[in-house]
Amino acid sequence: MSAHTTTATVSAESAVDPACGAPLPVLGRDVTVPLVTGGEVTYAALDYAASAPALQRVWDDVAAYAPYYGSVHRGAGYLSQLSTDLFENSRATVAEFLGCRAGDQIVFTRSTTDSLNLLAAALPADCQVFVFETEHHASLLPWRDARVTYLNAPRTPAQAVDTLERALAERDPYGPALVCVTGASNVTGELWPVRELAAAAHAHGARIVLDAAQLAPHHPVSVQELDVDWIAFSGHKLYAPFGSGVLAGRSDWLRAAEPYLAGGGASRKVARRVDGGVDVEWHDSAARHEAGSPNVIGVYSIASACKALTEAGFDSLVARERYLIQKVRDGLAEVPEVKVLSLFGDDAPRVGVLSFVVEGWNSSHFAAALSAEYGIGVRDGLFCAHPLVRTLLGSDPQTQGECGAPEAAPGEKSLNAIRVSFGAGTPDEHVDRFVAAVKELVRDGAAWTYRTEEGRCVPAA
Numbered sequence: 001m002s003a004h005t006t007t008a009t010v011s012a013e014s015a016v017d018p019a020c021g022a023p024l025p026v027l028g029r030d031v032t033v034p035l036v037t038g039g040e041v042t043y044a045a046l047d048y049a050a051s052a053p054a055l056q057r058v059w060d061d062v063a064a065y066a067p068y069y070g071s072v073h074r075g076a077g078y079l080s081q082l083s084t085d086l087f088e089n090s091r092a093t094v095a096e097f098l099g100c101r102a103g104d105q106i107v108f109t110r111s112t113t114d115s116l117n118l119l120a121a122a123l124p125a126d127c128q129v130f131v132f133e134t135e136h137h138a139s140l141l142p143w144r145d146a147r148v149t150y151l152n153a154p155r156t157p158a159q160a161v162d163t164l165e166r167a168l169a170e171r172d173p174y175g176p177a178l179v180c181v182t183g184a185s186n187v188t189g190e191l192w193p194v195r196e197l198a199a200a201a202h203a204h205g206a207r208i209v210l211d212a213a214q215l216a217p218h219h220p221v222s223v224q225e226l227d228v229d230w231i232a233f234s235g236h237k238l239y240a241p242f243g244s245g246v247l248a249g250r251s252d253w254l255r256a257a258e259p260y261l262a263g264g265g266a267s268r269k270v271a272r273r274v275d276g277g278v279d280v281e282w283h284d285s286a287a288r289h290e291a292g293s294p295n296v297i298g299v300y301s302i303a304s305a306c307k308a309l310t311e312a313g314f315d316s317l318v319a320r321e322r323y324l325i326q327k328v329r330d331g332l333a334e335v336p337e338v339k340v341l342s343l344f345g346d347d348a349p350r351v352g353v354l355s356f357v358v359e360g361w362n363s364s365h366f367a368a369a370l371s372a373e374y375g376i377g378v379r380d381g382l383f384c385a386h387p388l389v390r391t392l393l394g395s396d397p398q399t400q401g402e403c404g405a406p407e408a409a410p411g412e413k414s415l416n417a418i419r420v421s422f423g424a425g426t427p428d429e430h431v432d433r434f435v436a437a438v439k440e441l442v443r444d445g446a447a448w449t450y451r452t453e454e455g456r457c458v459p460a461a
Contacts (some may be wrong), residue, residue, distance in 0.1 A: 021320050024312055025056035025240065026425030033375045036448050038305045041375035044430035048237075049186050049353045049421035050218060050379055054301070055239040061304040062242070062297055072294050073265060073287070078359035087296050088301035091286070098231055098248050099222030105206045105251040106392055107286045108244055109300050112213040113138040115232035115247035116180070117288055119209055120146070122257035124288040128177040130167055130206070132160070134187075134343065135389040139180050139211045140387070146178075153391045156344055161200055177206035184214030187419070188327075189353030189387050190344050191215075198227045198404035209249070214410075217423055218321060218351035223249060226372050230305035236296055239424065240305040244298030248287075255284045263291035298379075311425070316425050319371070321352050324431050328354060331435030337442050341392040341417060347381045352422040355383070357393065358442060371445040372459045374437040379419045389416055 022448055031042040065086065071077030072087045089174035091106045100106070107113045120142035123129070129143040132151045136352055140150075164179065171177055179201040184191050192208055207229040212221050216233045223231055230249030235242060249384040259266040259282055266288050269281040282288050309317065329346075332338045337359040342348065358366050367380035382389045393416055420434060449460040 021316070021323075023320075023427050024239075024308070024317075024424045026053040027056060028053045028061055029425065029427070033373060035411075036372040044374075044376040044433055046420045046422055046426070046430060047213060047379050048217070048423040049189075049376050049383075049419060050428070051236045051241055052221070052239045052423055053425055055305055055308050055425070056326065057303050057308040058240050058304045060141060062301055065300060066297075071298070072296050074293070077102050080356055088299055089296060090299045093303040093306055094246055094248065094392045098246075098309060099224045100248055103223055104223065104249055104253060105254055105286045107247045107254065107289050108294060109247055109289075110243060111138075111236070111245040112136075112232045112234040112243075113142075115245050115383050116209070117142045118247055118260045119178075119230060119232070119253075120441075122253045123178065124176040124253060124278070124291075125173050125255070128171050128206075129173075129180065130174060131175065131180045133391070134165075134182065134185065134386070135182055136186050136211065136213070136389075137384045137386070138213070139182060140385075143180075152443065153343060153348055153388065156197070157348075161193055161238070164197055165200045165204070168200065168206055171204070172204075175204060177201075177204070179206050179208040180211065181208065182211045182213075183221065183243065184218065184351045185343070185385075185388070186352070186353060187355050187383050187388050187417075187420070188342050189214070189350035190342065190348045190350075191219075191400050194226050194228065202227070206345065207250070214351060214353060217309075219318060222252065225271055235302040235305065237303060238305045239308070240298070240301035240449060242295070242298035242301040243304055244295050246302065253262055254275075254286075254289060258282075258287075259291060260289040261291040265294070266291035312424065321423065324426060325352055325354070327428070328420065328435060332356060332438065335439055335442050338438065341389075343388075343392065353419065354421070354425070355392075355417045356420040357388070357417050358438075361441075362457070363416055364452075365446070365450055366441065367418050368457040369441055369448055370437055370461065372433070372450075373441075373447055376432075376434050382416055383419055391418065 033043045034040050044169060068079055068082050070083040072078060072084050081330050093107050103312045109118055116138055123146050127146045129148045130151060131140060131148045134153045137320040143243045151163050152168055154163050172183060181197050182192055183194055198208045210228045212231050213231040215221055221231060230247060232247050233242045267280050268281055268283050271279050273279055332340055359444045363380040367378050370376040370378055450457050451460045
C-alpha cells in the first residue's frame with residue numbers, strides 16, 4: 001500500500017446496497033434487547049436525530065484503515081505519511097460532498113456544537129448575530145461575545161424570511177453581521193427556506209451559517225446552491241459516530257481570528273524573544289483551528305459516509321424516507337390522543353424527525369414503555385431546543401406529569417415531548433412496530449409499572 005494511496009483505495013471491499021427502496025446496511029440492525037414482559041426482540045433504533053448508527057460501509061472502511069493508523073502531519077514514517085494523506089483526502093471528499101467554493105476552508109472539529117463555537121470565536125469585533133428562537137442550543141447559545149438578536153418562531157417559511165428581513169433592515173448597516181439558521185428542525189423535522197434566508201441576509205450585507213446537523217444526513221447540501229457562507233454538521237448524525245464534525249466555508253474570518261485552540265499544529269513558527277517571551281506565527285490554513293493531534297478515524301469516517309450517501313443517491317434516499325414519514329404520519333393520525341408538533345403545518349416538507357405528545361401520558365413514561373415493552377428506542381424531553389418545544393406546546397412548563405423529573409431544574413420538571421427519528425438505515429418493520437406500539441399503549445395502557453429514578457422514568461423492579 002503506497003504512502004500516498006487515495007482514500008478510495010484504502011476502503012474495504014464494501015458497497016452501498018443498490019436496491020431501490022432498500023435501507024442501507026447499518027451496525028446494530030440485528031441487535032436484540034430484553035423486554036420487561038419476557039423474551040427478546042430486535043432493537044428498533046428510532047433515535048437517529050440524536051445519533052445515527054454507523055453505516056456498515058463506514059465501519060468496514062475504518063476497520064480496513066485501522067492497521068495503518070499513524071500520526072497526522074507529524075512523522076516521516078510510512079504510516080504517518082499514509083495517515084496524513086488519508087486525512088487531507090478526507091478534507092477534499094467533504095468539500096466535494098458540500099459543493100464548496102474555491103478558497104473555502106474545511107475545518108475538522110468535534111461536532112456541530114464545536115463548529116459553531118469555533119465560528120463564534122472567530123466573529124469580527126462588534127458583530128451582530130441574528131438567530132431564531134427555534135434553533136437547537138448548539139446554534140442558539142454560542143454567540144456570547146456578540147450582539148445577539150433572538151427572533152420569534154415563525155409559523156410559515158415566508159414569515160421566517162419576512163421576520164429576518166425586517167430585523168436586518170433595522171441593524172447597523174456598517175458593521176459585520178451573521179445569521180444562524182437550521183436546515184431542518186431537530187424537533188419537527190421541518191425544512192427551512194435556507195436559500196431564501198441566505199438571499200435576505202446577503203441583501204442586507206450579512207453572512208449566514210447553516211446548521212446542517214439534521215439536514216446533511218437526509219438531503220443533498222451545497223454551499224454554492226444554497227449560497228450560504230458556512231455549513232456546520234456532525235459525523236455522528238451522518239452515520240459516522242466517531243467524534244468529529246465539520247465547519248466549511250469562507251476563510252477570511254477564520255484566517256483573521258486567533259486560533260480556536262493554541263498548540264501544536266496551529267502554529268507555523270514559535271521562537272523565544274530576547275525579553276524571555278514567545279513569538280508565534282500561526283497557520284492561515286484550516287490547521288490554524290485544528291491544534292493538537294487530529295481525530296483521523298473520525299475524519300475518515302465522515303469522508304466514508306459522504307461517499308456512501310453520494311453513491312447510494314440522495315434521490316433514492318429521499319424518496320424512501322418520504323415513504324417512511326408518510327407511514328408514521330398516517331399511523332399517528334389514526335390515534336386522536338396523539339398530537340404531532342409542527343411550526344409550518346402538516347403539509348410542510350420534512351426529514352425523518354417527528355415529535356409528538358400523547359394526551360393523558362407523560363412523555364418520559366410513554367418513551368420508557370416503548371423501550372421496555374416493545375424494544376423501541378425514541379427520545380423524550382426538550383431535545384436541546386427548549387424555547388421551541390415550549391412554543392410548540394403552548395403549555396405551562398411547570399406542570400409535572402405522572403412520571404416526571406422532579407430533580408430537574410425549575411421550569412423543566414416535566415419531560416415534555418416524544419421524538420421519533422429515522423433515516424437511511426431504518427427498515428419498514430421498525431416503523432410498523434412503532435406505530436402499532438403507540439396504538440396499543442394508548443388503547444390498553446402500559447403492561448408494566450414504572451417509577452422515577454434520577455429524573456428518568458424506568459420500569460419498577
